Structures are given as structure tokens and as C-alpha cells.
Amino acid sequence: MARWQPHASERLATAALELFEQQGYDNTTVIQIAERAGLTKSTFFRHFPDKREVLFGGGAVTGLIAEGIAAAPAGAGPLDMVAYVLEATGREVFTADRHDFGTRRSAVIAANPELRERDALKGLRLTAAMSEALERRGIPGLTARVAAELGVLAWKLAYERWSDEANGDSFAELGRQALTEVRAATALC
Amino acid sequence: MARWQPHASERLATAALELFEQQGYDNTTVIQIAERAGLTKSTFFRHFPDKREVLFGGGAVTGLIAEGIAAAPAGAGPLDMVAYVLEATGREVFTADRHDFGTRRSAVIAANPELRERDALKGLRLTAAMSEALERRGIPGLTARVAAELGVLAWKLAYERWSDEANGDSFAELGRQALTEVRAATALC
Numbered sequence: 001m002a003r004w005q006p007h008a009s010e011r012l013a014t015a016a017l018e019l020f021e022q023q024g025y026d027n028t029t030v031i032q033i034a035e036r037a038g039l040t041k042s043t044f045f046r047h048f049p050d051k052r053e054v055l056f057g058g059g060a061v062t063g064l065i066a067e068g069i070a071a072a073p074a075g076a077g078p079l080d081m082v083a084y085v086l087e088a089t090g091r092e093v094f095t096a097d098r099h100d101f102g103t104r105r106s107a108v109i110a111a112n113p114e115l116r117e118r119d120a121l122k123g124l125r126l127t128a129a130m131s132e133a134l135e136r137r138g139i140p141g142l143t144a145r146v147a148a149e150l151g152v153l154a155w156k157l158a159y160e161r162w163s164d165e166a167n168g169d170s171f172a173e174l175g176r177q178a179l180t181e182v183r184a185a186t187a188l189c
Numbered sequence: 190m191a192r193w194q195p196h197a198s199e200r201l202a203t204a205a206l207e208l209f210e211q212q213g214y215d216n217t218t219v220i221q222i223a224e225r226a227g228l229t230k231s232t233f234f235r236h237f238p239d240k241r242e243v244l245f246g247g248g249a250v251t252g253l254i255a256e257g258i259a260a261a262p263a264g265a266g267p268l269d270m271v272a273y274v275l276e277a278t279g280r281e282v283f284t285a286d287r288h289d290f291g292t293r294r295s296a297v298i299a300a301n302p303e304l305r306e307r308d309a310l311k312g313l314r315l316t317a318a319m320s321e322a323l324e325r326r327g328i329p330g331l332t333a334r335v336a337a338e339l340g341v342l343a344w345k346l347a348y349e350r351w352s353d354e355a356n357g358d359s360f361a362e363l364g365r366q367a368l369t370e371v372r373a374a375t376a377l378c
Contacts, residue, residue, distance in 0.1 A: 078378045117310065124309050142346075143374040149338045150378060157331075185332040186375055189267045189339060 009047040009057070011037040016054040017104055025112045052118045055105055057093070062129045064088055069133035078139050078147035079179060082130065085151065086158060086175030094162055094171035102163040127152045150186060154178040198236040198246070200226040205243040206293055214240075214301045241307045244294055246282070251318045253277055258322035267328050267336035268368060271319065274340065275347060275364030283351055283360035291352040316341045339375060343367040 015036035019028040030051050034044045048054050068085030076084075094102060109115040131148035135141060157178040162171045204225035208217040219240050223233045237243050257274030265273075283291060298304040320337035324330060346367040351360045 120310060120313050121306065124313070140374075140377075142370055143377045145342065146339065146371060146374040147378045149342060150335065150375075153334065153338060181331055182335060185329075185335040186339075186378070188329075188332045189336045189375070 008037070008039055008043055009060070012039065012044055012047060013054055013057075014101065016051075017101065017108060020055075020108045020112075021104065025108070025115060052114060055109065055115065056118060056122050061089070061093060062125060064092060065126060065129045066133045069130070069137060072137070078134055078143060079150060079183065081134060081137060081139075082147060082151035082154065083176065083179055085130070086155060086179065087172050089155070090170055090172030090175060094159070096170065099162070102159075103165045106160075106163040123152055123156065126155065150182050151179075154182045157181070197226070197228055197232055198249070201228065201233055201236060202243055202246075203290065205240075206290065206297060209244075209297045209301075210293065214297070214304060241303055244298065244304065245307060245311050250278070250282060251314060253281060254315060254318045255322045258319070258326060261326070267323055267332060268339060268372065270323060270326060270328075271336060271340035271343065272365065272368055274319070275344060275368065276361050278344070279359055279361030279364060283348070285359065288351070291348075292354045295349075295352040312341055312345065315344065339371050340368075343371045346370070 012033055016033045019032055019036060030044050031041050033054065034041045065085050068088040069081045072081040072084040109119050127148045130151050131144045134144035134147055158171060158174040161167050161174045201222060205222045208221055208225060219233050220230050222243065223230045254274050257277040258270045261270040261273040298308050316337045319340050320333045323333035323336055343364065347360060347363040350356050350363045
């Protein structure tokens with residue numbers, strides 16, 4: 001893997017992933033992560049509040065949700081707005097060149113209870129961010145909350161499939177499929 | 190408030206709530222909770238894995254979800270099965286005589302980040318338990334997952350309203366209302 005990465009937060013995430021794989025999450029310190037990334041501990045803490053957060057983007061994805069929903073055209077339904085978020089996520093975060101990282105990241109999270117807990121809480125923060133962004137577009141409170149639950153479920157499904165080693169589809173394509181499946185399942189409830 | 194309670198886990202929860210209100214969550218130990226309840230530390234740990242869990246029923250509600258869904262009649266739709274869970278919860282857990290406890294419990298959780306985090310994770314465990322119980326009733330995987338998200342959302346709405354000091358409606362009634370509202374919101378997504 002190439003060591004050079006354009007952004008500090010990506011370099012830190014890559015370094016952390018390598019260390020978690022090699023020596024385990026519990027045995028890895030923030031200082032080791034920063035050193036391997038060629039950065040300082042204080043740079044680490046400018047990007048992430050703690051070690052647990054390093055594989056979770058430190059809020060970047062939450063910002064993307066707000067942007068994606070703000071960019072949806074007037075008159076779009078709540079889940080159509082969510083489709084814009086999945087599209088933007090595939091274009092800006094879960095890109096083809098991040099696929100290997102995504103696969104390895106999922107394996108590391110699955111193996112560690114603390115990271116699984118952070119992952120679960122992150123899902124809740126995504127839901128809250130999506131619900132708030134939908135409300136800012138005029139969607140009534142409870143409808144926004146329901147659409148956010150369904151949207152984040154589609155997001156999780158798409159991510160599970162995208163980070164599967166054998167899957168070559170783009171995140172945007174998997175997001176569209178997942179959203180279609182979630183809509184169909186909702187109609188059966 | 191009457192000090193005597195029939196069950197150890199309820200006595201421990203009541204004692205914990207009183208102590209959290211009086212001296213704060215962080216300043217309260219498991220030993221203090223057990224002492225106030227007239228029980229031992231080892232009895233505490235037979236009911237709850239840690240201090241954070243004492244206000245969350247230690248798995249009782251998860252069991253109720255499985256029972257409620259198993260009791261729904263054959264041919265019921267996924268959200269109709271969820272209605273049985275809300276009904277059973279109102280009958281067995283969030284009863285009228287627990288209303289004061291519920292109101293105070295909500296205030297204590299809202300005031301403490303650790304308890305808010307546990308509450309959030311508990312919601313995810315309820316969702317997983319509901320989804321599994323629906324699958325055992327033959328509901329396909331993704332439909333079960335969607336119904337569980339919607340069902341737990343209705344549950345949370347009902348609990349928010351029930352634990353509101355001014356609200357005199359039963360949990361079962363609030364659950365029915367919430368489920369109707371969630372269904373209506375879903376149709377607008």
C-alpha cells in the first residue's frame with residue numbers, strides 16, 4: 001500500500017488500520033498511530049476526539065449527509081433526498097480506490113467490541129443528522145425521522161455489500177439497489 | 190415512595206434512581222445501590238452486568254419482545270405483530286404504577302452522557318431482538334429489519350409521551366397511537 005496520502009485524517013486512518021490489524025486495537029496507542037502516519041499526537045487530536053473515532057471519519061460523513069440533502073431538488077420526496085446522499089457518499093467517500101480500505105476496516109470493526117459499539121452509535125448519529133437535514137428541507141418531524149431510519153438502513157446495507165471483498169459494484173449503485181429494496185420491504189410492513 | 194418492592198431488580202432500580210437523583214450518577218457506587226435496596230453487591234450483579242444497566246431492566250424488555258411477537262396470531266402483518274409487543278409492554282412493564290418512576294428515570298438519563306449512550310445502544314438491541322423475533326415468525330430478513338426499525342421508533346415515541354409527567358394515557362394506548370402515526374409517516378416517505 002502506498003504510504004503517502006493527501007490528507008492527514010486519511011493517513012491517520014490508514015496507519016491506525018494497519019496497526020489494528022498487526023497488533024490489535026487494544027495494544028495500539030494514539031502516539032503509535034501518529035508516528036506511523038508521520039504526524040504528531042496533537043495533529044491526531046485535531047482530527048479525532050479519541051482512538052476509537054479514527055476509523056469513523058471524525059464527522060466528515062455527517063457533513064456529507066447535510067450537503068447531500070441540501071443539494072436535492074425542490075419537490076423531491078424524503079427518500080429521493082436520501083438517494084442524493086448515497087450518491088454523494090459514493091462519489092466522495094466510498095470511492096473505488098477506498099474499497100480495499102473498506103473491506104479491511106469492516107473486518108477490524110467486527111473483531112472488536114469497542115469498535116462495534118462506536119459503529120452502532122455512529123449509525124445513530126447518521127440517523128439524527130439525516131433527520132435534521134430532512135427537517136431543514138421542510139419534511140415534517142416524524143416523516144423525517146422515519147425516512148432517516150429507512151435511509152440509514154439502506155446506507156448500512158449498501159456499505160455491508162460494498163465492503164464485501166468480492167463485490168465490485170460502486171457504492172452509489174449499491175445504494176440505489178438498497179434503497180429500492182428498503183422501499184419494497186416497507187410496503188410489506 | 191414505598192420502599193418495599195416485590196422483586197430484587199425493581200428494588201435495585203428504585204434505589205439507584207433515588208441515589209442518582211440525590212448525589213449524581215458518577216458519585217454513586219454499586220455497593221451504595223445494593224445497600225439502599227437492602228441487598229448485596231453480588232445480588233446486584235446477578236441482575237445487572239454493571240451500574241449503567243440498572244435503569245435498563247437487564248434484558249427483561251428484550252424477552253418481552255420475543256414473547257409478544259410469538260403471541261401474535263398467525264397471518265398478522267409485521268407491524269401488527271409489533272402492536273402485540275407494545276400491548277404486552279404496557280401490561281407488564283410500563284404500568285400506571287410505574288409512571289412516576291418512568292418520568293424520573295427519563296430525567297436522570299437525559300442528564301447523563303453515559304446513560305444516554307446506554308439508552309441509545311439499548312434501542313439498537315431492542316431493534317435486533319424485534320427483527321429476530323419477526324424472522325422467527327417467517328417474515329423475510331429485510332422486511333423484518335424495516336418493521337423492527339419502525340416498531341422501535343413507535344416504542345420510543347410512546348415511551349417519550351408516557352414518561353412525560355403530564356401524560357395520563359396508558360402505554361398501550363400511546364403505543365397504538367404512535368404505531369398509527371409511524372405508519373402514516375412511512376406512507377409519505
